[in-house]
Amino acid sequence: MSGLAVLFLIFDAVGKVLSAPQFVEGTLQLGYPASVVVGLGVLQLVFLAVYLIPRTSVLGAVLWTGYLGGAIATHVRVESPLFTHVLSPVYFAAFLWVGLWLRNERLRSILPFREAQ
Template sequence: MWTGRILSGFAVVFLLGDGVFKFLQTPEAVKGTVELGYPVSVLVGLGITELICLAVYLLPRTSVLGAILWTGYLGGAIATHVRVGNPLFSHVLFPVYLAAFLWLGLWLREPRLRALVPLRNKP
């Protein structure tokens, strides 16, 4: 259970910072958004979306829905990095690493998810 909370915590801390930075339109968030080919006007909406997805993920009753929402959002991030030709391991796959932390952390701390998605079949 604690391992799951720690894994989830790493992703949550990063995503919380990212959502807040986008919502507040910090210079770093503005620069990154423009470099990815998006207008600055999308920042607040992206920040709100990230914070809502995070809240849904953090509530135990809706955590699986939150992980599903994050999977979709992070899939868009992967597509964006591929579109602009960013490096594979440091940029394109970074959302995959975050999704792995979110899902593995949730799987370790949520017995209902382990029952639904077992790592091995019981004979």
């Protein structure tokens, strides 16, 4: 599950770091200046690195949750469609957390799927 989200997030980060026209245009449509695109891409790559390192993966998931929360707020502000734009960061956050939960025994002990008997 993490892999799917990570692949998309790598694609998004690299597109921003390279200032691909589609990524710059998308950022402009959301009301941000083109000057922030590369910085956002670098930030995403840092968050991905933190998420992919087993010792810091929970911190990475927390950082991504904050970043994706900002994406939700941005889409709400520009009145984007609910299921395809506003909620897509929720989908990615869920994939990141569920994938992390499946591979991290300590996280499963802290956040059990069901109550201990």
